[in-house]
Amino acid sequence: MMKIFLIGFMGCGKSTMGKKLAVKLGYEFIDLDHQIEKSLDTTIAAYFSTHGEAAFRKLESETLKNFDYPANAVVATGGGAPCFFDNMEWMNANGLSVYIEMSAAALAKRLEGGKEKRPLLRDLNEAQMIEFIESKLLERDVFYKRALVTVNGISLTADAMRAMILSRQ
């Protein structure tokens, strides 16, 4: 039984690379943001605006810990998930956490076109976005760095991730 938790800032590639990694490993892929949206029957962005971030964080933590995971899974977590409650400790106790690390500048470039579905970014202009990513990344880095494995998100391939993960098992 193996659960791999992909963590990192919005845009680092948890969903994109997670799907590819799951195929390589023959594991199932679970995207916790999608699971939350499915259970709410609305988008995270809509939930944020009606219920606020604190309510979302509670729901996120409950979903992470109570999800009925398949035996072997690659799990893409939400960008903020490791930074609230004891979520990071829980992931490390229940699987292998993998931090996809990227600089604020590289993340800002990636996120330019995908702001609408990300409630923390949707109202920011270009200058505000870089500023926000820099400060949020600084604040979150201490949590992300608790991951058991760290990979660089630039030019990342599923093969490289697979090799790194298998070397840890």
Ligand SMILES: Nc1ncnc2c1ncn2[C@@H]1O[C@H](COP(=O)(O)OP(=O)(O)OP(=O)(O)O)[C@@H](O)[C@H]1O
């Ligand atoms: N390894 C990669 N190389 C190039 N582009 C990538 C890579 N991984 C992801 N991307 C692109 O970056 C964008 C963000 O990726 P993705 O949605 O997977 O990030 P995420 O970490 O799941 O973000 P969130 O926390 O908001 O869900 C997408 O446009 C995706 O196509």
Ligand SMILES: O=C(O)C1=C[C@@H](O)[C@@H](O)[C@H](O)C1
């Ligand atoms: O970084 C964050 O705080 C978030 C990232 C997304 O994955 C979603 O979980 C949500 O938009 C919040």
Ligand SMILES: [Mg+2]
């Ligand atoms: Mg995602």
